[in-house]
Amino acid sequence: MISHSERSRRKGFTIIEAMIAMAILAMVLGTAMGGVGFTIGQVARRTEAAWATELARSVIDEFVVTRDAALSEGALGEWRWQLDEAAAGGGLVEVTVMAWRGDDRALAVSLSVIVPEAQP
Numbered sequence: 001m002i003s004h005s006e007r008s009r010r011k012g013f014t015i016i017e018a019m020i021a022m023a024i025l026a027m028v029l030g031t032a033m034g035g036v037g038f039t040i041g042q043v044a045r046r047t048e049a050a051w052a053t054e055l056a057r058s059v060i061d062e063f064v065v066t067r068d069a070a071l072s073e074g075a076l077g078e079w080r081w082q083l084d085e086a087a088a089g090g091g092l093v094e095v096t097v098m099a100w101r102g103d104d105r106a107l108a109v110s111l112s113v114i115v116p117e118a119q120p
Helices: 004-010 015-066
Strands: 073-076 078-091 092-101 104-116
Touching: 015 078, 015 092, 015 104
Parallel strands: none
Antiparallel strands: 073 078, 078 092, 092 104
8 A cells, every 4th residue: 555655755746857847948949049039130131131122222213313413322311322323335324222221331232223324
């Protein structure tokens, strides 16, 4: 027959079993959180690139319509851009716009388009 003290010992988990379970859970959650953090960082970089691309497109569109030399450099909030023109030959001009956020040119987006030269 099992005594009362033996029955009491068998109920529940020991402290060592609980600690092992917590360690395994911490390792699994740590791995999952690392993957989530990487994914969030990727989404943020892609969003920044999308905003920079849209800004560059807008600047190119504005330049093609107005041919305003004041668009060569500018800022909109914390976004910056730089526009360069170069003769492409045959009455065409290559317009390149580089856009970036703040002072971080490492993540700059550059777009180029060839347009007809402005008529006087």
